[in-house]
Amino acid sequence: MNVSYKRKVNFYETDAQGVVHHSNYPRYFEEARGFFLESINFPYPDVREQLNIDIVLLELHIKYRHPLFYGDTFEVLTEFKMDNRYFFRFFYTIKKGNETVSTGETKHCCIDRSTRKMVPVPVEIKLRLK
Amino acid sequence: MNVSYKRKVNFYETDAQGVVHHSNYPRYFEEARGFFLESINFPYPDVREQLNIDIVLLELHIKYRHPLFYGDTFEVLTEFKMDNRYFFRFFYTIKKGNETVSTGETKHCCIDRSTRKMVPVPVEIKLRLK
Amino acid sequence: MNVSYKRKVNFYETDAQGVVHHSNYPRYFEEARGFFLESINFPYPDVREQLNIDIVLLELHIKYRHPLFYGDTFEVLTEFKMDNRYFFRFFYTIKKGNETVSTGETKHCCIDRSTRKMVPVPVEIKLRLK
Amino acid sequence: MNVSYKRKVNFYETDAQGVVHHSNYPRYFEEARGFFLESINFPYPDVREQLNIDIVLLELHIKYRHPLFYGDTFEVLTEFKMDNRYFFRFFYTIKKGNETVSTGETKHCCIDRSTRKMVPVPVEIKLRLK
Numbered sequence: 409m410n411v412s413y414k415r416k417v418n419f420y421e422t423d424a425q426g427v428v429h430h431s432n433y434p435r436y437f438e439e440a441r442g443f444f445l446e447s448i449n450f451p452y453p454d455v456r457e458q459l460n461i462d463i464v465l466l467e468l469h470i471k472y473r474h475p476l477f478y479g480d481t482f483e484v485l486t487e488f489k490m491d492n493r494y495f496f497r498f499f500y501t502i503k504k505g506n507e508t509v510s511t512g513e514t515k516h517c518c519i520d521r522s523t524r525k526m527v528p529v530p531v532e533i534k535l536r537l538k
Numbered sequence: 539m540n541v542s543y544k545r546k547v548n549f550y551e552t553d554a555q556g557v558v559h560h561s562n563y564p565r566y567f568e569e570a571r572g573f574f575l576e577s578i579n580f581p582y583p584d585v586r587e588q589l590n591i592d593i594v595l596l597e598l599h600i601k602y603r604h605p606l607f608y609g610d611t612f613e614v615l616t617e618f619k620m621d622n623r624y625f626f627r628f629f630y631t632i633k634k635g636n637e638t639v640s641t642g643e644t645k646h647c648c649i650d651r652s653t654r655k656m657v658p659v660p661v662e663i664k665l666r667l668k
Numbered sequence: 669m670n671v672s673y674k675r676k677v678n679f680y681e682t683d684a685q686g687v688v689h690h691s692n693y694p695r696y697f698e699e700a701r702g703f704f705l706e707s708i709n710f711p712y713p714d715v716r717e718q719l720n721i722d723i724v725l726l727e728l729h730i731k732y733r734h735p736l737f738y739g740d741t742f743e744v745l746t747e748f749k750m751d752n753r754y755f756f757r758f759f760y761t762i763k764k765g766n767e768t769v770s771t772g773e774t775k776h777c778c779i780d781r782s783t784r785k786m787v788p789v790p791v792e793i794k795l796r797l798k
Numbered sequence: 799m800n801v802s803y804k805r806k807v808n809f810y811e812t813d814a815q816g817v818v819h820h821s822n823y824p825r826y827f828e829e830a831r832g833f834f835l836e837s838i839n840f841p842y843p844d845v846r847e848q849l850n851i852d853i854v855l856l857e858l859h860i861k862y863r864h865p866l867f868y869g870d871t872f873e874v875l876t877e878f879k880m881d882n883r884y885f886f887r888f889f890y891t892i893k894k895g896n897e898t899v900s901t902g903e904t905k906h907c908c909i910d911r912s913t914r915k916m917v918p919v920p921v922e923i924k925l926r927l928k
Contacts (some may be wrong), residue, residue: 555722555724560694560725560728561691561692561694561695561698562691563728564690564691564694565691568691592685594685594732595690595732596731596732597729597730597731597732598690598693598728598729598730598732599727599728599729599730600727600728600729601726601727602724602725602726602727602728
């Protein structure tokens with residue numbers, strides 16, 4: 409399953425090099441994850457409320473190939489993969505037209521919002537990803 | 539009482555116009571408020587924990603006179619004034635050397651962290667400002 | 669002319685009070701201005717390139733009435749008004765359903781991108797706003 | 799050479815999980831890089847002006863071990879390593895007291911500010927790192 413999230417560059421995301429500042433890419437990835445969860449009908453606010461969990465980011469890896477400029481339109485292609493019952497990953501490809509601007513990967517687990525302890529990935533999430 | 543908070547411009551705070559993006563000024567003001575509360579020995583994390591209140595921002599006014607650039611050092615001069623028992627204001631002047639870069643003002647009240655209702659400004663805060 | 673720009677709250681825009689941090693509102697306003705310029709068929713990247721000007725922010729005023737939360741959908745209603753041949757303002761109302769979350773106002777002028785000096789508002793902009 | 803950069807968490811860097819949002823870590827790393835360059839007497843604004851280059855980020859890797867909270871003080875320990883004549887890396891360890899909060903790594907090259915083409919790492923930089 410590969411979900412495409414479309415987005416425009418905002419001016420406040422640029423820096424004095426004239427391009428999107430690299431710290432915005434983790435934010436684009438987060439938006440794409442949110443859109444991914446919506447596309448399986450389980451938006452993150454519902455995940456938090458209904459399952460009483462927070463999804464925590466453990467690792468972040470990004471390769472920057474080409475810059476994004478103010479006014480650019482791009483899409484983030486997102487895939488999901490379970491590592492084991494506790495850990496899972498999202499994989500991202502940012503495309504501007506046919507050009508691959510950036511690729512990235514995040515590793516996550518779930519924690520109980522009350523105890524802040526790690527819990528297995530809820531079956532409610534895994535079922536929707538089948 | 540006029541407290542001076544010194545700061546350097548970070549690269550990620552610039553935009554494609556080559557200057558600090560205007561949305562960072564409210565963040566500089568917030569840092570200056572935090573420093574102000576520390577300088578009266580009542581840091582905001584203590585305010586939140588000990589008094590169980592959040593300080594809420596109601597209004598924000600900023601005049602931008604001159605730009606800030608990457609590498610600039612500046613200071614934020616901060617003053618505090620009670621409006622009445624519920625409302626208070628901070629006044630800010632951002633200076634780069636003798637040049638006034640920006641002036642600003644914020645209006646605040648306090649809310650109970652549990653009920654999210656407005657409460658009078660705690661006497662513990664007012665006493666320290668005398 | 670009143671342009672409506674629709675937006676969702678991103679998680680990274682929230683703070684430890686559980687609501688959208690106030691420094692994001694100037695960013696929402698900037699997005700709404702950009703959308704306003706697109707809706708008169710003169711997107712800001714074109715303004716910058718074709719007229720060789722930057723639109724500069726001189727003043728920012730915001731009133732915060734109700735918080736925005738992660739997952740909220742809101743719209744920014746934007747209006748434009750000339751002050752005189754050099755200065756103009758945008759007025760913003762952020763609505764969540766029928767609730768007015770925030771109102772704001774920004775004052776601007778245009779500067780030549782090469783000289784960084786103020787120039788009258790280009791007729792190309794004024795004509796499209798008639 | 800291992801440079802320590804000290805920093806406090808700002809409130810606007812927290813998110814609705816009550817911790818520092820992960821997208822701020824690349825910003826902390828950038829601040830630490832800037833401080834590293836200052837500590838070898840070659841601040842980045844000088845690098846940009848005197849050598850007419852921009853330092854570009856090619857890769858970013860972060861492991862998040864423990865959260866940072868509003869009010870926390872932390873240090874970023876930064877090391878530098880040449881890969882070859884074109885590429886170099888910074889390695890970061892974020893410490894809160896004795897606790898390792900996060901580790902990270904960035905890969906960079908230099909580009910000519912006029913042509914935007916990659917150039918070898920200027921000898922002026924390499925000399926100061928000896």
